[in-house]
Amino acid sequence: MHLTNNIIPLVSLATVCLLGSGCAFIDNKVDLQYHALSNSPLRDIPPQRVEINVIDQRPESERNSVGSVKNGFGSKTANVISTEPVAQEIHAAIASEFLAAGHDVVRSENNPEVLITVNLRRIDVDTVTNFFDVEVIAEIGTDVTVYNPIKTNSLASFPVSGSSVKSSQLVTESTRELALNAALAEYIRSLIFNEELLTSLRKQNSESEKLIN
Numbered sequence: 566m567h568l569t570n571n572i573i574p575l576v577s578l579a580t581v582c583l584l585g586s587g588c589a590f591i592d593n594k595v596d597l598q599y600h601a602l603s604n605s606p607l608r609d610i611p612p613q614r615v616e617i618n619v620i621d622q623r624p625e626s627e628r629n630s631v632g633s634v635k636n637g638f639g640s641k642t643a644n645v646i647s648t649e650p651v652a653q654e655i656h657a658a659i660a661s662e663f664l665a666a667g668h669d670v671v672r673s674e675n676n677p678e679v680l681i682t683v684n685l686r687r688i689d690v691d692t693v694t695n696f697f698d699v700e701v702i703a704e705i706g707t708d709v710t711v712y713n714p715i716k717t718n719s720l721a722s723f724p725v726s727g728s729s730v731k732s733s734q735l736v737t738e739s740t741r742e743l744a745l746n747a748a749l750a751e752y753i754r755s756l757i758f759n760e761e762l763l764t765s766l767r768k769q770n771s772e773s774e775k776l777i778n
Contacts, residue, residue: 593634593645595690595742599658599749605757607666610766614669616677616714619656621685628652631745632690632703645690645741652685655705658749659683662757673714679769680712681762683725690741690748699736703729703748709756711765720765727752 621628632645647654659681660670671677687706692699710722729747733740756762 590642592643593632593738593741594648595631595645595738595745596648597631597651597654597658597749598746599654599661599753601661601665602754602757605662605666606763607662607668607757607766610666610668610763611770612667612669613678613766613770614671614676615663616671616673616675616680617656617659617663617683618680619652619659619683619685621650621652623685623687631688632741635692639694651688655683655685655707655749655752658753659756662753677714679766680714682710682712684708684710688745690745692736698732698734701731701733701736701740701744703741703744705748705752707752709759709762711762711769713769720768721761723759723761725752725756725759727755 628651629646630644631647631651633641634643634645636642663670673680685705685707687704690701690703692701704726705728706726707724708722709725711720712718713720727748727750729744729751731740731744731747
């Protein structure tokens with residue numbers, strides 16, 4: 566009778582550890598990947614030379630991190646780390662949309678017609694343990710400003726975010742990677758469909774045509 570009573574809490578503890586994948590103390594490494602959309606509204610805007618700057622505004626000590634591994638009790642046991650610098654990966658994702666739409670992504674020395682600055686405030690993947698599963702929650706938050714690089718004035722400034730929630734019975738490195746990539750896809754979609762961005766690009770295209778004529 567006493568043996569049965571002792572086994573039940575041990576089984577419960579094991580279940581919590583497995584659900585949260587919190588019995589591992591090894592850092593998770595994730596690869597942020599993104600594939601350009603086929604229906605991007607950027608394709609409806611005449612080609613422009615675009616400079617994209619992504620600046621990681623998080624504390625320097627946190628810039629390799631994209632989240633934390635927690636056990637079933639919510640205690641941190643390890644870090645989730647991007648295999649490449651986060652700002653670089655977000656830049657690549659945004660650039661892929663402009664390139665796929667026929668625009669040129671250039672550096673400042675190549676006379677850009679539009680400058681887009683992205684300030685990364687937050688990127689994080691976390692877990693919430695429920696009774697039968699675990700929710701894997703990924704979030705990305707930025708502030709975006711579009712500039713006329715010639716006149717150095719701001720054309721628009723707005724926040725852009727993306728998130729993803731996935732449920733799993735066992736959270737692994739791959740589960741966290743999938744959640745982050747889904748949040749990145751939602752983030753890029755929110756950015757390129759943002760009306761303030763599109764209006765700024767159209768306005769700057771008109772300005773460029775006036776200079777040519």
